[in-house]
Amino acid sequence: MPAQIINGNLLSQQLRADVARRAAALTAKGRQPGLAVILVGENPASQVYVRNKVKACEDNGIHSVLEKYPADMSEADLLQRIAALNADPKIHGILVQLPLPAHIDSHKVIEAIAAEKDVDGFHISNAGLLMTGQPLFRPCTPYGVMKMLESIDYPVRGAHAVIVGASNIVGKPQAMLLLQAGATITICNSKTRDLGHHTRQADILVVATGKRNIVTADMIKPGAVVIDVGMNRDDNGKLCGDVDYGPASEVAGYITPVPGGVGPMTITMLLVNTLEAAERTL
Numbered sequence: 258m259p260a261q262i263i264n265g266n267l268l269s270q271q272l273r274a275d276v277a278r279r280a281a282a283l284t285a286k287g288r289q290p291g292l293a294v295i296l297v298g299e300n301p302a303s304q305v306y307v308r309n310k311v312k313a314c315e316d317n318g319i320h321s322v323l324e325k326y327p328a329d330m331s332e333a334d335l336l337q338r339i340a341a342l343n344a345d346p347k348i349h350g351i352l353v354q355l356p357l358p359a360h361i362d363s364h365k366v367i368e369a370i371a372a373e374k375d376v377d378g379f380h381i382s383n384a385g386l387l388m389t390g391q392p393l394f395r396p397c398t399p400y401g402v403m404k405m406l407e408s409i410d411y412p413v414r415g416a417h418a419v420i421v422g423a424s425n426i427v428g429k430p431q432a433m434l435l436l437q438a439g440a441t442i443t444i445c446n447s448k449t450r451d452l453g454h455h456t457r458q459a460d461i462l463v464v465a466t467g468k469r470n471i472v473t474a475d476m477i478k479p480g481a482v483v484i485d486v487g488m489n490r491d492d493n494g495k496l497c498g499d500v501d502y503g504p505a506s507e508v509a510g511y512i513t514p515v516p517g518g519v520g521p522m523t524i525t526m527l528l529v530n531t532l533e534a535a536e537r538t539l
């Protein structure tokens with residue numbers, strides 16, 4: 258039987274309706290949630306991402322400010338802008354679109370964002386809070402994955418979750434969230450020997466490498482939940498994930514498509530984090 262599809266667009270619609278309702282309630286109290294998005298440089302993919310984030314804010318009652326700067330902006334100027342936004346009471350979330358140009362130290366920039374406005378959840382104190390089980394902000398992509406598992410009532414507690422990819426923005430926080438939900442975790446990286454040996458043991462398989470078709474059908478345990486975070490282009494330039502989707506969906510129990518899976522959930526959870534940052538200021 259083919260896998261059931263976890264539809265990120267549909268789930269996002271439901272969650273965004275709740276965001277819009279709560280944002281309107283806050284606005285009525287004179288506290289409209291506000292997000293500032295900073296883009297430095299002309300990276301075409303980043304331009305699309307920030308446009309989508311700003312539009313999602315507008316559609317759901319969140320005030321948004323997009324600040325675009327040239328690629329040669331100095332690190333000092335960027336830090337100054339962040340300091341101003343930290344002090345701006347209309348702004349509850351600050352997002353600096355990554356990657357930044359090479360002359361800017363992205364760690365320094367992320368640490369400059371006030372932790373209580375760090376809606377991406379990348380600040381070191383937010384990473385520490387997540388690690389110790391007291392998250393203030395959950396990073397948006399892994400948070401979205403948790404909502405997808407919740408949407409199918411998946412019994413995460415006691416399940417074996419295998420995460421392929423160990424980045425600070427996806428793989429590692431995903432592992433922490435699944436661990437805190439009671440799963441047993443395996444994290445794989447580019448040095449992992451015999452990836453399939455690990456993935457075949459997964460009840461929940463989260464793949465986030467940026468390597469097209471890194472997970473094929475023979476690497477999936479029958480009935481597993483397969484969450485594909487990857488975003489790649491196929492030979493025809495069409496968006497695709499890290500999982501060989503067609504054959505994999507013949508083996509998995511549940512699967513997320515690309516596009517229409519994790520991508521929209523990431524933006525939705527950014528809205529949720531911004532909304533909750535604003536709610537906390539009341």
Ligand code: NAP
Pocket residue numbers: 398421422423424425426427428445446447448449452465466467468471486487488489519520521523524
């Ligand atoms: P990243 O920083 O490049 O990290 C990739 C991770 O994959 C690294 O930990 C790397 O291992 C691991 N990896 C690479 N080759 C591997 C292999 N052969 N076997 C096992 N692990 C391997 O990427 P990222 O930022 O996490 O993003 C990953 C993918 O998700 C990208 O396609 C990105 O576009 C996509 N993404 C999508 C969303 C969304 O909203 N849908 C959000 C964020 C990211 P090492 O640690 O050993 O280098």
